[in-house]
Amino acid sequence: MYFSAKEMLAQLEGSDKRICDLVIKNEVEISETTREKVFEMLEERYQVMYNSAHEALEKEIRSLSGLTGGSAKKMWEYCKKGNTICDNTIIRGAAYALSCLEVNASMGLIVAAPTAGACGILPGALLTTAEKYDIPHEQVLEALATASGIGQLIVKKATVSGAEGGCQAECGSAASMAAAAIVEMLGGTPAQAFDAAAIAMQNIMGLVCDPVAGLVEMPCAKRNASGVANALVSADLALSGIFSEVPFDEVIEAMYKVGKALPSTLRETALGGLATTPTGLAMKEKIYGNHAEASACTGNCASCGGCN
Amino acid sequence: MNISMFDILGPIMIGPSSSHTAGAQRIGKAMYNMISDKQLVAVHFILHGSFHLTLRGHGTDRALVGGVLGMNAYDPQIKDSLQIAKERGIEVSFEGADLGDVHPNTVQIIAQTSDGKTTSLTGSSIGGANIEIININGTPAKFSGKYPAVVIDHTDRLGIISHITSILAINQINIVTVLHSRENKGKEAVIMIETDTPIDASVKRELESMSAVHSVVTMERVI
Ligand code: SF4
Numbered sequence: 001m002y003f004s005a006k007e008m009l010a011q012l013e014g015s016d017k018r019i020c021d022l023v024i025k026n027e028v029e030i031s032e033t034t035r036e037k038v039f040e041m042l043e044e045r046y047q048v049m050y051n052s053a054h055e056a057l058e059k060e061i062r063s064l065s066g067l068t069g070g071s072a073k074k075m076w077e078y079c080k081k082g083n084t085i086c087d088n089t090i091i092r093g094a095a096y097a098l099s100c101l102e103v104n105a106s107m108g109l110i111v112a113a114p115t116a117g118a119c120g121i122l123p124g125a126l127l128t129t130a131e132k133y134d135i136p137h138e139q140v141l142e143a144l145a146t147a148s149g150i151g152q153l154i155v156k157k158a159t160v161s162g163a164e165g166g167c168q169a170e171c172g173s174a175a176s177m178a179a180a181a182i183v184e185m186l187g188g189t190p191a192q193a194f195d196a197a198a199i200a201m202q203n204i205m206g207l208v209c210d211p212v213a214g215l216v217e218m219p220c221a222k223r224n225a226s227g228v229a230n231a232l233v234s235a236d237l238a239l240s241g242i243f244s245e246v247p248f249d250e251v252i253e254a255m256y257k258v259g260k261a262l263p264s265t266l267r268e269t270a271l272g273g274l275a276t277t278p279t280g281l282a283m284k285e286k287i288y289g290n291h292a293e294a295s296a297c298t299g300n301c302a303s304c305g306g307c308n
Numbered sequence: 309m310n311i312s313m314f315d316i317l318g319p320i321m322i323g324p325s326s327s328h329t330a331g332a333q334r335i336g337k338a339m340y341n342m343i344s345d346k347q348l349v350a351v352h353f354i355l356h357g358s359f360h361l362t363l364r365g366h367g368t369d370r371a372l373v374g375g376v377l378g379m380n381a382y383d384p385q386i387k388d389s390l391q392i393a394k395e396r397g398i399e400v401s402f403e404g405a406d407l408g409d410v411h412p413n414t415v416q417i418i419a420q421t422s423d424g425k426t427t428s429l430t431g432s433s434i435g436g437a438n439i440e441i442i443n444i445n446g447t448p449a450k451f452s453g454k455y456p457a458v459v460i461d462h463t464d465r466l467g468i469i470s471h472i473t474s475i476l477a478i479n480q481i482n483i484v485t486v487l488h489s490r491e492n493k494g495k496e497a498v499i500m501i502e503t504d505t506p507i508d509a510s511v512k513r514e515l516e517s518m519s520a521v522h523s524v525v526t527m528e529r530v531i
Contacts, residue, residue, distance in 0.1 A: 104323030151316030161435025214362030
C-alpha cells in the first residue's frame with residue numbers, strides 16, 4: 001500500500017520498476033485477485049473508453065437536454081482537414097474527449113475516470129498519444145494502471161468530487177492522471193511522471209465547478225477538450241526535464257484546501273459561475289421551462305416546495 | 309483505507325454524472341439489497357444539498373429509482389426507471405430538505421414494503437461513484453457498500469457481541485468492520501457488521517435464533 005508519491009518513489013528507488021508495476025501489485029493484493037484478472041478488467045475499461053471516444057466522431061450525438069451535441073463531429077472534421085493551430089495529436093485527443101462527453105450526456109456508456117464529468121481527458125490524451133507513437137496495446141493498459149495510481153493518491157489525500165472540490169478535483173485529477181500515464185508510457189521515470197501530474201494540477205488549480213443548468217455539458221465538454229491539451233503539455237514539460245518545484249503530494253494537499261475554500265455556489269450546485277450568467281440562466285429556463293416533467297424542480301427550494 | 313484502481317478507473321456506467329448518477333444508483337441499490345425479496349410498494353427520497361439542486365439534470369432521480377429497483381450502473385434501463393416503477397405500481401416521490409451536517413450529495417430513502425414495514429437508509433455519494441451509507445433505520449452507520457453487511461437489532465446483554473462474532477467465526481465469515489450502538493445499558497441496541505464473505509440463509513437463521521436478537525437484515529455488497 002502507498003499513501004503518497006514520496007512513499008511510492010521510495011518503494012521504487014533503486015529498481016527499474018514503474019508506478020504501474022506498484023499499482024498492479026497492490027491491486028492483486030488488496031482485491032485478492034490475479035495479474036491476469038487485473039489486465040482483463042483494464043481491457044474491459046479500455047474497450048468502453050475507446051468506443052465512447054469514437055462514437056460521436058462520425059455521427060452527431062445530442063444530449064438528453066438537447067442543449068449540446070455535435071461538437072465532437074465538428075472537431076473531427078476540422079482535424080481531418082489539417083491545418084489546425086495545435087498539432088494533430090492534440091486535436092485528435094480533444095475530439096475524442098468531446099465524443100466521450102457527448103456519449104455521457106446522452107446517458108450512454110462511459111468509464112468514469114475518475115468521474116463521469118471528466119471521462120474524456122484520460123481516453124483522449126492516452127489514445128491520441130498511443131496512436132502517434134504506435135505503442136503496443138499492453139503498454140497502453142499499463143498506462144491506465146499508472147493513471148489510476150495517481151487517482152488513488154488524490155482520493156487518499158483530497159477528493160475527486162466536483163461537489164467537494166470544484167472542477168479542479170475532477171478535470172484537474174483527470175489531467176494529472178493522464179499526464180503521468182503518458183510520461184510513463186513514453187519511457188519517463190516515475191519521478192517525471194509525478195512531476196507531470198503535479199504540473200497538470202497546478203495549471204488549473206482553483207477551477208470552479210459551475211455547470212450550466214446543473215448538467216454535465218457546459219462547460220464540461222470543453223474543459224475535457226482543453227484538459228487533453230493540459231495533460232499533453234504537462235507530459236512534454238516533464239519529459240523535457242522540467243520538474244515541478246512544489247512536489248505532487250503538496251500540490252494535491254493545496255488543491256484540497258482550495259476546494260474546501262470554494263463557496264458551495266461554485267461546487268456543482270449550479271448557483272454560480274457560468275451557471276448564473278444571463279445566458280446560463282436562460283439555457284436553464286429553456287430546459288426546465290419546456291419539460292413539463294422537469295419543471296417542478298427549479299433547483300430553488302424556496303420558490304418550489306413541490307419537488308415531485 | 310484501501311482504494312482499488314477500479315474505483316478510480318470506473319465504474320463503467322451510464323452517464324452523465326458519477327456522483328449524481330452512478331453514486332445515486334448505488335445508494336438506491338443498497339436499499340434494494342436491504343429490502344431484498346420483499347415487495348416494494350412505495351419509495352420516498354429526501355434529497356439534500358447538491359443532490360436536490362441538480363436532481364433531474366443529472367438523472368439522479370432515474371438513477372436512485374433504478375438502483376432501488378435493482379438495476380446496475382451500466383444498465384441502460386436506468387434511463388427509463390421512473391416509467392418502469394410506474395408500470396410496476398410503485399409509488400415514487402421526492403422531497404428536498406436539509407439533512408444537517410452531511411456530505412453535499414446525500415439522500416435519505418424511505419421504502420415501504422407490502423409486509424407493512426418501513427425501511428430507511430441514508431447515503432452520501434462521496435465522489436467518483438463511491439458511496440457511504442451513514443444511517444440505517446435511524447441508527448448511524450458507516451458502510452462503503454463494498455462488502456456484504458448485516459444489521460442486527462437486539463437487546464443489549466452481556467457477551468452478546470462476542471456471541472454474534474463467534475457465530476460468524478465458526479461459519480468462516482471474516483469481519484471487516486463492527487459498529488455497535490445502544491440507547492442505554494440493557495436496552496435496545498444495533499450492531500452492524502461488514503464481512504468479507506456474504507452471510508447465507510443458514511447463518512442468518514442461526515443469528516435470528518438468539519433470544520436477545522429481534523431482527524437480522526443481511527445486505528449484499530453494492531459495488
Ligand atoms: S464543471 Fe463541474 S460538472 Fe463539469 S466537469 Fe467540471 S466538475 Fe464536472
